[in-house]
Amino acid sequence: MRINRQVRRSWDLLYLLTFRELKLRYQDTFFGFLWSLIRPLLQGAVLFVVLRKFIRIDVQDYHLVLLAGLFPWTWFQTSLLLGVGSFAGNGPLIKKVYFPRFVLPLATVLNNGVQYAFSIPVLVLLLVIGGYTPNWTWLIGIPYLLAVEAALIMGVVLLLASLDVFFRDLEHLTDVIVGLIWFYLTPVIYPLSIVPAKYHDWVLLNPMASLIEGWRQLFLHNQLPGADLWPALVFAAAIAALGSLSFQKMQGGFADAL
Amino acid sequence: MRSEIGGDVAIAFDNVSKHYSLALQKQATDVKSMLLHLPRFLSNARSPFVALDSVNLRVRRGESLGIIGPNGSGKSTTLRVMSGITPPTSGKVTINGRVSALLELGSGFHPQITGRENAILNAVLLGLTLNEARAVLPAIIEFSELGQFIDQPMRTYSSGMFFRLGFSVSVHVQPEILLIDEVLAVGDAQFQQKCMDHIHGLRASGVTLVLVTHDMLSMPKFCDRAILIEHGHITDEGVPAQVVHNYLARVEALLALGVERQQELKVAQAVTS
Numbered sequence: 272m273r274i275n276r277q278v279r280r281s282w283d284l285l286y287l288l289t290f291r292e293l294k295l296r297y298q299d300t301f302f303g304f305l306w307s308l309i310r311p312l313l314q315g316a317v318l319f320v321v322l323r324k325f326i327r328i329d330v331q332d333y334h335l336v337l338l339a340g341l342f343p344w345t346w347f348q349t350s351l352l353l354g355v356g357s358f359a360g361n362g363p364l365i366k367k368v369y370f371p372r373f374v375l376p377l378a379t380v381l382n383n384g385v386q387y388a389f390s391i392p393v394l395v396l397l398l399v400i401g402g403y404t405p406n407w408t409w410l411i412g413i414p415y416l417l418a419v420e421a422a423l424i425m426g427v428v429l430l431l432a433s434l435d436v437f438f439r440d441l442e443h444l445t446d447v448i449v450g451l452i453w454f455y456l457t458p459v460i461y462p463l464s465i466v467p468a469k470y471h472d473w474v475l476l477n478p479m480a481s482l483i484e485g486w487r488q489l490f491l492h493n494q495l496p497g498a499d500l501w502p503a504l505v506f507a508a509a510i511a512a513l514g515s516l517s518f519q520k521m522q523g524g525f526a527d528a529l
Numbered sequence: 530m531r532s533e534i535g536g537d538v539a540i541a542f543d544n545v546s547k548h549y550s551l552a553l554q555k556q557a558t559d560v561k562s563m564l565l566h567l568p569r570f571l572s573n574a575r576s577p578f579v580a581l582d583s584v585n586l587r588v589r590r591g592e593s594l595g596i597i598g599p600n601g602s603g604k605s606t607t608l609r610v611m612s613g614i615t616p617p618t619s620g621k622v623t624i625n626g627r628v629s630a631l632l633e634l635g636s637g638f639h640p641q642i643t644g645r646e647n648a649i650l651n652a653v654l655l656g657l658t659l660n661e662a663r664a665v666l667p668a669i670i671e672f673s674e675l676g677q678f679i680d681q682p683m684r685t686y687s688s689g690m691f692f693r694l695g696f697s698v699s700v701h702v703q704p705e706i707l708l709i710d711e712v713l714a715v716g717d718a719q720f721q722q723k724c725m726d727h728i729h730g731l732r733a734s735g736v737t738l739v740l741v742t743h744d745m746l747s748m749p750k751f752c753d754r755a756i757l758i759e760h761g762h763i764t765d766e767g768v769p770a771q772v773v774h775n776y777l778a779r780v781e782a783l784l785a786l787g788v789e790r791q792q793e794l795k796v797a798q799a800v801t802s
């Protein structure tokens with residue numbers, strides 16, 4: 272009885288916090304929710320002009336290749352940047368109220384996941400205009416990849432947010448590593464196919480590389496993710512386990528450290 | 530675990546200690562000061578601050594316990610350990626029943642969203658499910674007397690309105706054990722009276738109450754039993770009025786002693802000069 276109730280409450284909290292964040296982010300703005308589309312589209316447009324027109328990257332339908340990778344990557348990057356401080360930034364609440372704390376970072380991940388999900392129709396529209404047609408594979412592929420990416424991000428964010436309570440440098444480290452290093456080493460602004468074959472194995476060791484390529488194969492080639500997705504699957508399972516374990520171990524110290 | 534402790538016990542502390550680790554000197558917390566004070570950083574001297582020292586305590590179901598003591602004696606730490614916010618360093622804490630802790634009114638309220646939205650979220654944070662929170666919302670709004678302000682963003686609230694909503698939510702989450710830390714003095718006299726009446730009502734309905742307070746006069750009205758905590762130990766226990774009387778008598782004696790000391794010192798100085 273009591274366990275069920277706790278689970279129920281955790282879901283309710285997750286739901287309430289997710290939508291409070293969504294609401295807060297665009298409150299009192301004229302464009303409101305459109306901002307979650309404007310930002311990645313604008314970023315995509317700039318990258319397209321620079322990389323396709325100036326540097327002349329030789330990829331067919333580059334704008335679609337780019338957006339199909341950029342949208343799911345944005346979910347990952349924004350969740351990490353906003354989620355890493357979700358315990359440290361809620362000190363007063365954690366010190367005064369006893370509630371399942373894991374809902375704080377997970378709500379950030381879900382909130383950004385909702386924004387990604389809402390950007391998919393825009394991508395579909397552009398794909399259709401570009402002559403690509405969705406088919407049934409999407410009905411399986413989208414939920415599947417959403418679940419894998421959600422597990423992966425939640426694991427990473429839970430681990431980082433827990434450590435961040437005791438080691439605040441992580442907020443800056445995350446920013447540097449994800450934004451400046453991980454982003455460029457992942458085939459987001461370029462497709463995997465353009466990378467010389469001798470580097471392929473190395474690039475694919477990066478779990479985000481196989482995940483982003485998985486999204487791309489699904490959107491552009493109607494291909495369900497198969498065995499190629501293994502680095503993302505293994506990493507997601509491992510980091511989700513590690514994230515929950517380290518959270519369990521560390522959460523007792525949160526109230527005293529904050 | 531529950532079988533060891535009788536079914537009529539709501540809260541049990543067995544040899545519960547809570548230590549906080551305090552830095553002895555200002556610690557090097559960034560690279561620059563770490564390099565400047567390398568030996569000190571490596572020795573990393575820290576002393577444990579004992580907030581609670583092997584405390585044993587039983588609170589019976591339906592009982593109302595008052596906790597008094599000087600600042601920094603461990604009263605609030607006791608409530609935090611009871612509520613689960615922080616685990617004890619050693620010892621065993623047993624809680625039988627659903628706990629709600631009023632350590633601070635309105636923690637978690639967000640100024641940008643309405644009182645209604647905040648009330649729902651806060652009620653779920655404090656222990657209800659979403660359905661329960663929605664069911665109890667009308668009662669919360671009525672008790673808070675906020676009227677149409679309930680649908681305004683909370684940044685427009687006066688501090689009195691803010692605390693009224695905080696209190697209303699806290700007492701409507703139907704706890705079996707209610708922990709209160711110095712939050713009863715809220716709003717105007719009329720609202721305070723309403724809060725007091727509500728607390729009496731909760732007591733009458735069998736809610737276990739633990740109250741930390743500096744209000745020595747009203748505490749005996751709320752509590753069946755009182756404890757005095759000093760330096761992490763329970764130093765007195767018994768009938769509330771008696772515990773308060775003993776404590777105040779001692780404080781007065783100490784103050785008188787202090788005055789005497791100062792006079793002696795003055796005399797001594799006068800003589801030596």
